Amino acid sequence: MKRHRKEHTGEKCFRCDVCDYACNRRGTLKIHRRIHTGEKCFKCDVCDYACNQRGHLKKHWRIHTGEKGFKCDVCDYACNDGSNLRRHRRIHTGEKGFKCDACDYACNDGSTLEIHRRKHTGEKCFKCDVCDYACYDGHSLKRHKRIHTGEKCFQCEFCDYACNDGSNLRRHRRIHTGEKGFKCDACDYACNNGSRLEIHRRIHTGEKCFKCDFCDYACYDGSRMKRHWRKHTGEKCFQCDFCDYACNERSDLRRHMRIHAGEKCFKCDTCDYACNDGNSLKVHRRIHTGEKCI
Structure with missing residues (x-):
């Protein structure tokens, strides 16, 4: 009863002697202290995974059992973790509770916001161990590594096309479906690729952002500039x-x-x-x- 009362009073009489953390239960403090000691007393009997909380181990076990006890009541999505389900539900509600304090960006996930913030700070904490490439996002590094390994894990179900990036495969599929979801708001032009639309728009704006180092030539498209450079270099490829x-x-x-x-x-x-x-x-x-x- 004493312990229960503390939940109502907000009293936090159990304090960590290493940091400012305080709580109202001795057991909770005990769990917290393991962060500082590095103690991982809960071990998986299937793999090498170890953690400092029973709840974390329970969650981990579901990876091995394939159990997906958290189900979305709007669609067929199911997962093995309550926090993942909460994050998923925001797709349906449209809730974007994580907002950037440097620009107007908002998203439905704290980790996505953390990645976005690195664009402002310039922090690139994911580094390639083969070349100098660095990025602010683990997923981008994974994708980059496939350049070195030659792995092409995204395959087209209509033809032999394979690539190392899901977005490239999605773009490729539009060739088969004929989908042209990118439309010009100044004329009837439509295409299946956002970057192509961006290049096309420069025809209307007159923007020529690619400039030749050898002469006054300027154009709105990188591939045109490449072609032009060959006149100066004499390259015949x-x-x-x-x-x-x-x-x-x-x-x-x-x-x-x-x-x-x-x-x-x-x-x-x-x-x-x-x-x-x-x-x-x-x-x-x-x-x-x-x-x-x-």
Whole structure:
């Protein structure tokens, strides 16, 4: 009864002699002290896991038994931990009780907020042991490590495509489904990729954020800039399989390949003339129009 009364009075007469922690039960203080001593007296009899609380061990056991005793009453979600279920429920309620004090970001999970805060502090506590890569998020490091291991654990169920990142697979799937969920608010353009939409929007804004180090050329797309750089470097990375021809643009190589294939897909709509190059067709049409090139 004495102990129970303390719950109502808020009296905390059991104090830790190492830190400021105080509580109203001797047993609770005993458990707390194990944090300082490092004592882990509850051990799993299936694996090496050990902890300082019986409740934590109980929760851990469910990993081995597969028991998922915490079920969502809105959807089919089930888990082995009450705190995970509470976090999951916020998806349905839309509750975002964790707010960033540096920007407007809000989320439904304390650990997600902690990761977000590192963007402001610049703290990158997850480091790759193979290269200099560092990030503020364990999941990002895991994904990065797959570059070194070559592991491609995300596979497309429609084709042989495989990759090391779930978001890349989701993006790839849209090729099969034809879904174009990214729409331009200035024109009818739609695509299946957020970064492509961002590049497209620069056509409307006129923003040219990629600038050449060698000349005044500027563009709105990194791949266009790469292509442009090859003019300065002289790099010819597209090579013909049949002859020594090499060029710095994929479209030029495609055009060249038509010579070997004998393909003449550009046809005159006035006579029987056909060729393998759009520019040649343009020049030919002037015979019919009488247009003189200056």
